[in-house]
Amino acid sequence: MSRKIAGFLIVLGVFMVFEWINLGFNLADGHPTSFYVVHGILIAVNLILAVVLAVIGWKGLRRARGE
Numbered sequence: 001m002s003r004k005i006a007g008f009l010i011v012l013g014v015f016m017v018f019e020w021i022n023l024g025f026n027l028a029d030g031h032p033t034s035f036y037v038v039h040g041i042l043i044a045v046n047l048i049l050a051v052v053l054a055v056i057g058w059k060g061l062r063r064a065r066g067e
Contacts, residue, residue, distance in 0.1 A: 006060035013054025020046045 020043045027039060 001060035001064060003061060003064045006057045006064055009053045009057025010061065013050040013052075013057060016046060016050035016053070020050070 024039075024043050027036065
Protein backbone atom coordinates (compact mmCIF):
# COMPACT_ATOMS: atom_id res chain seq x y z
CA MET A 1 0.00 0.00 0.00
CA SER A 2 1.35 3.42 -0.88
CA ARG A 3 1.82 6.17 1.67
CA LYS A 4 -0.84 8.27 -0.08
CA ILE A 5 -3.49 5.57 0.22
CA ALA A 6 -2.54 4.85 3.84
CA GLY A 7 -2.74 8.55 4.69
CA PHE A 8 -6.08 8.82 2.93
CA LEU A 9 -7.49 5.91 4.96
CA ILE A 10 -6.34 7.49 8.21
CA VAL A 11 -7.83 10.87 7.31
CA LEU A 12 -11.05 9.20 6.15
CA GLY A 13 -11.34 7.28 9.42
CA VAL A 14 -10.83 10.42 11.51
CA PHE A 15 -13.33 12.34 9.40
CA MET A 16 -15.93 9.57 9.72
CA VAL A 17 -15.57 9.47 13.50
CA PHE A 18 -16.00 13.25 13.71
CA GLU A 19 -18.94 13.30 11.29
CA TRP A 20 -20.93 10.46 12.84
CA ILE A 21 -20.41 11.63 16.42
CA ASN A 22 -21.52 15.08 15.31
CA LEU A 23 -24.64 13.56 13.71
CA GLY A 24 -25.38 11.70 16.93
CA PHE A 25 -25.31 14.92 18.93
CA ASN A 26 -27.43 16.77 16.36
CA LEU A 27 -30.36 14.37 16.30
CA ALA A 28 -33.42 16.36 17.29
CA ASP A 29 -35.90 15.22 19.91
CA GLY A 30 -39.45 14.23 19.07
CA HIS A 31 -38.84 11.27 16.79
CA PRO A 32 -40.24 7.79 17.36
CA THR A 33 -38.02 5.28 19.12
CA SER A 34 -37.39 3.34 15.92
CA PHE A 35 -35.75 6.44 14.41
CA TYR A 36 -33.20 6.53 17.22
CA VAL A 37 -32.62 2.77 17.08
CA VAL A 38 -31.91 2.85 13.34
CA HIS A 39 -29.66 5.89 13.58
CA GLY A 40 -27.88 4.45 16.61
CA ILE A 41 -27.12 1.29 14.65
CA LEU A 42 -25.94 3.37 11.68
CA ILE A 43 -23.67 5.43 13.91
CA ALA A 44 -22.23 2.36 15.65
CA VAL A 45 -21.55 0.49 12.40
CA ASN A 46 -19.93 3.51 10.77
CA LEU A 47 -17.76 4.21 13.82
CA ILE A 48 -16.53 0.61 13.73
CA LEU A 49 -15.88 0.94 10.00
CA ALA A 50 -13.98 4.19 10.58
CA VAL A 51 -11.75 2.57 13.19
CA VAL A 52 -11.08 -0.41 10.91
CA LEU A 53 -10.13 1.89 8.01
CA ALA A 54 -7.87 3.98 10.21
CA VAL A 55 -6.12 0.87 11.58
CA ILE A 56 -5.59 -0.49 8.05
CA GLY A 57 -4.19 2.90 7.04
CA TRP A 58 -1.92 3.03 10.10
CA LYS A 59 -0.56 -0.45 9.43
CA GLY A 60 -0.04 0.43 5.76
CA LEU A 61 1.77 3.63 6.71
CA ARG A 62 4.05 1.80 9.13
CA ARG A 63 4.77 -0.86 6.52
CA ALA A 64 5.49 1.80 3.86
CA ARG A 65 7.93 3.58 6.19
CA GLY A 66 9.76 0.33 6.89
CA GLU A 67 10.46 -0.39 3.25
